[in-house]
Amino acid sequence: MMKLKSCYAGVDVGASRTKVAILDHSKNLIGHAVKKSGTDFTATADTCLAMALKMAGTPKSDIRNTISTGYGRKNVSFARDTKTEIGCHAKGCFLYFPFATTIIDIGGQDNKVIKLDASGKRTGFKMNRKCAAGTGAFLEEMALRLDVSLKEMDGLASQSENMIKLGSFCTVFSATEVLENIRRGKKLPDIVKGVYYSMIKRVLEMDALTEKVVMTGGVVAHNAFMVKMAEEMIGRKILVPEYPQLTGAIGAALYAMQP
C-alpha cells in the first residue's frame, strides 16, 4: 500500500496570476503552478491545484490543509481559511531569509513593502495608493504602447546604453511620455529601461529600507534586469527567492501547516 504523504497547499489568487504551492511536511516545495487568473477565479484555482498536484505526484487527498490569499482569496472553494497577501509574503520570505528584512513585492495590481524583524514578526507594511504606478499593470500598459511583449522587455532593457527618464509616475502621463520618446526616435531599449527605472523609483520611495532587502512577485520573477537596476540604485545586493512569484502561495501553505 502506498504510504500517504502529508502536504499543505497555498493558493494566491492575484489580480493578474493565480499561484499554487504545495509543501511537504518538511516545508519543501514539491509542486507548484502559475496561471492567468482570468475571470473565473474558482476554476483557475482548481486548475492550478491540479497542475501542482500532478507535479508533486501526489493525490488531492494528501493535502492536509489549504489556505488562500490574494485579491481572489475568498473564491477558492477548497481553502479552509484565508490570510492576507501581506501576511503570506512575510511568511514565505522568512522561510528562505530568516532574518530581519524589508520585502518589496511587485505584483500585477499592487506593490507592498513589508518589514520583518529578526524573529519574522511583521513590524509594518505599506501598499501602493490606488494608483498603478510601479506595478505590473504599469509595465503591461507600457509594453502595449511600445508594441513589445512582456517577455521581451527584460532583454531590451539590458541592452540600453542611454536610458531615457520618464518624468511622471502616472500611467497615462508616462504613456504620453513614451509616445513622445518614440516620436523623437529614441531607441526602444533606452525607453524600456526608463520604464523600469520609473517603476523602481516609485517602489523605493514607498518606505525606508532596512539593511537586507528581498524582492518578490511576478514582475521580479520575469524581469531580472529590474532587480539588477534596483541593486545599483540602493547600492547593495538584493535577495530574491528561487521562485519569487510563488512567495505568497508558499506563505499561505506555511499558514496551512500551522495547527
Next chain:
Amino acid sequence: MQDNLTYEGVFMTTDKDKVKRVKLKAASKLNQIMADYFYELDAAAKAKEPKIAWCTSVGPAEILRAMGFLVFFPENHGAMLGASRMATDLLPIADAQGYSPEICSYLRADIGAYLSKTTPIAKSYKGIEGVPRPDVLAFNTNQCRDVQDWFTWYAKKLDVPVIGIHTHRGVGKVTQNHIDSIATQLKDLIKPLEYISGNKFDLDKLKQVVALSKECSILWKKVLDTARNVPSPFTFFDGTIHMGPAVVLRGTQQANDFYQLLLNELEERVTNNIAAVPHEQHRIYWDGMPVWGRLRDHSELFSDLNANVLASTYCNSWIFSAFDPDDPFNSMARAYTELFIVRSDDFKETYIKEMLNAFKVDGIIYHDAKCCPNNSNASYGMPQRLERATGVPSITINADLNDLRLISDEQTKTNVEAFIEQLEENQS
C-alpha cells in the same frame, strides 16, 4: 438588502443578521430630536421667523443662538450627502463650476446639491422640500479656509450677508494674544447680527447658551470616555452618528437631555460588561474624518475581525472644555483655539499619545482624506514619529470623506485585514 435613512442621514441596514455592533436604544431618541430639529428649521424658513443662520460646525453657534437665530450647519448637510451616498453624483456638478476635485468634498457635494435642487433632508423628512434659507452666514475658519469659500458662494448666490472669524493655525501654546484676537472678532459679530436679527444682544442670554454648550460638551466627553472601558460599550462609528446633537443642537437643552440618556445607557453597558463589538480583541484609534458613505462597511469590516475602533480625534473635536458662562467671549475664543485641528503637530502628537494610553489602544488607522488635508495627519511624518515614540503600529488608508470615486474598497479591506492580522500575530 434594503437601506433606511435614519438619524444624521446615515444609512443603517435593516437586515438584522448583518448588524455587527450592538445597537443603542438611544438611537430612536436621536432620530426624534434630529427630526424635530429639521422640522423646526423648515417651519421657520416657511414662516420667515425666527431668523435662520447658517454656521460652521465649530461655532460661533453660541452667539447665533443667543441672538435668537435657529442654526443650520452646512457641514452636517455635507455629511448627510456623504452618508446617503448622494455626494458622488453631486460633486461633478460643483467641479464643473470651477471647484477643484482636490478641495473639500463637503463644499462640492453641498453646492452640487443646491444646484441640483436636491437634499437628503427632503428624502428623510416628509414635507420638507429643501434646506432652510439663511438670513445670515457665519463661518469660522478653524476647520479650513474652504468653509469661507463655501459660505461666500451662498452669500452671492442668495444675496445674504456673510460674516466670519479668521482663526489661528498651527497653534502650539494658546496665548492671551490668540484669545484676545478671536474674542475681538467674536464681539465684532454682534453689531451685524443685531441688525440682521432685529434683536438686541443680551449678555445673560449668551451666558445661558454657553452654559448649555458647556454641559453638552461635558456630557459628550463622558459619553466618549466610556470607551476607555474594556470591553468598550461604544464605537467610533456610533460616535460619528450620535455626535449629531453636539454639532447641531449644542447650546440647547434637547442636546443635553439626549446625551444624559445615552450616557446612562452606556454606563449600564459598562456595569453589565456589554461590548459594543462582541468579542472585542483589538482596540483601534481612528485619526481623521470618517468615510461617510462607508460607515456601515467599515464598522462591519472591523467588527468581523473582533476589532473595535473606539476612539478618535474626530469625535473628540466637539468637546469644548474651556467654555465658561461667566466669561463667554474669552472662553469661546479659548475653546475654539484649543481645538485639535488648529494646533501644531507637537500638540497633536502629545494629544494622540495621551489618547492611546487612556483608551488602551493597540493600533491606529490614519484616514488620509484626499480633499481634507486639514483633517488628515498622515502627510508630514506623524504616523512614523508616533510609532517610534509609542510603539503603537499604524496604517494609513487613502480615501475621502465624501468622494467615493477616490476609494478603493478592496485595498482598504486588505490593508485593514493585514493590519489586524499583524496585531494578532504580534500579540500571540
